[in-house]
Amino acid sequence: MKVAIVHEWLDSYAGSERVVEQLLHLWPDAxxxxxxxxxxxxxxxxxxGRVPRTSFIQRLPFARKHFRKFLGLMPLAVEQFDLAGYDLVLSSNHAVAKGVITGPGQLHVSYVHSPMRYAWDLQHQYLKQAGLERGLLGAYTRWQLHRLRHWDRSSAxxxxSIVANSGYxxxxxxxxWGRDAAVIHPPVDLDRFTFGEAREDFYLIAARMVPYKRVDLVAEAFRAMPEKRLVVCGDGPSLPQVRAAAQGAPNIAFLGHVSQAELVRLVRTARAFVYAAEEDFGIGMVEAQACGTPLIAYGRGGARDILRPETGVLFPEQTAQSLQEAVRRFQALSLAIRPEACRENALRFSVPAFRTRFRDHVEALLRERVPA
Structure with a gap:
């Protein structure tokens, strides 16, 4: 059986590339x-050692630094890949990879990290952040996103078979897209995040300082709870806003960027890991659970897939008041939340678990296609 794996672009080794890594492990000859x-x-x-086959965009001027600006050409680019000789096509999609053309004799399974957020429900937020709400460039961008939405839905x-990385x-x-999707959670490398039972009296948040992570909300909530200590790890453009939300509260410590070893130590000893973002999945939450650390998380997005009642507390509204109430509920329940239960919960998202579930899903689809 000939297998092709299609991925959007390779410019860093991040979350979606970790999925591709596991697909290459399962189908090493792809x-x-x-x-x-x-x-x-x-x-x-x-x-x-593999050398990927690339599209014509690879050779366009300035593509190395600005390939994302060619997004409008990417549907055409993926449609030019000749996959006629492959029995199985696996796409890793967060933009255009699922748009490759396959025939009736081929099985195409797409692992979807997310539909294009900036073309669908987050379009207005994207335009606002990019300063494209008005003007000719703004109008052109809206037209491009309109075309992308039509192509995105039709290519689905x-x-x-569509596989989503979370229920969200x-x-x-x-x-x-008007399509149902199976849910197979992404692989999380749990080996680095080892189990720890000894807890210290502090709460931890570790995140990139960007607006949607809502670290400012966490700082505001803990500023109003001076008896509870918060440790903040991470750096980024929103750091000044987060510091302003803390208003110099003595119970909030900012550590900035920390080493991997120091991060693991903090996660293993924190009383709880706090997460206020609405995430597609949320690998950081799984890593915290792998250390035996309970979660206090915003109850939308991937957190609903990850957290179980015996491993933490969800808060229903993305407000400081809702988070404060969740911290109080957590304190009342904390003795009933065992570190062992948190670690066991995290194992559902391990690399071996992903390999087994994804391979079984594809093999079941292939069996269905074999004539009786």
Whole structure:
């Protein structure tokens, strides 16, 4: 059986690339296709020496630094990949990869990290943040996103089986494309996040300082709870706003960027890990649970897939008041939340669990296609 794996673009080794890494492990003889490949040499280890086949966008002027600006050409680019000789096509999609053309004799399974957020429900937020709400460039961008939405929905028709990385993404797929999706959570490397039982009296948040992470909300909530200590790890453009929300509260410590070893130590000893963002999935929450650390998380997005009643507390509204109430509920329940239960919960999202579930899903689809 000939297998092709299609990925959007390679410029860093991040969450979606970890999925591709596992697909290459499951189908080591597969050929890899990607719109562009500008992955640094130091991050290419997971490719195992493979040289991906790229599209014409790879050769366009300024593509190395500005390939995302060619998003409008990417549907055309993926449609040019000749996959006629492959029995199984696996796409790793957060933008255009699922749009490859396959025939009736081929099985196409698409693992979807998310539909294009900026083209669907987050369009207005994207335009506002990019300063494109008005003017000719803004009008052109809206037209491009309009075209992308039509192509995005129509190209979903050609996929035989859609797999979402969380129940939240399955809901977004149903809304955007009108398709049902199986849910197989992404692989999380749990080996680095080891189990710990000794707890210290502090709460932890570790995140990139960008607006949607809502670290400012966490700082505001703990500023109003001076008897509870909060440790904040991370850096980014929203750090000044987060510090302003803390207003110099003595119970809030900012550590900035910390090493991986120090982060693991903090997660293993925190009383609870706090998460206020609405995430597609939320790998950081799984890593905290792997350390035996309870969660206090906003109850939308991937947190609903990850957290169980015996491993933490959800808060229903993205407000400081709702988070404060969740902290009080957590304190009342904390003795009933065992670190062992948190670790066991995290194992549902391990690399072996992903491999087993995804391989079984594909093999079941292949068996269905074999004539009786």
């Amino acid at each position: 050929d890899l296709f990607t719109v562009v490949d500008f992955l640094p040499e130091r991050e290419r280890g997971f490719l195992g 028709v050609g996929v035989d 993404i399955a809901e977004r797929i149903r809304k955007a």
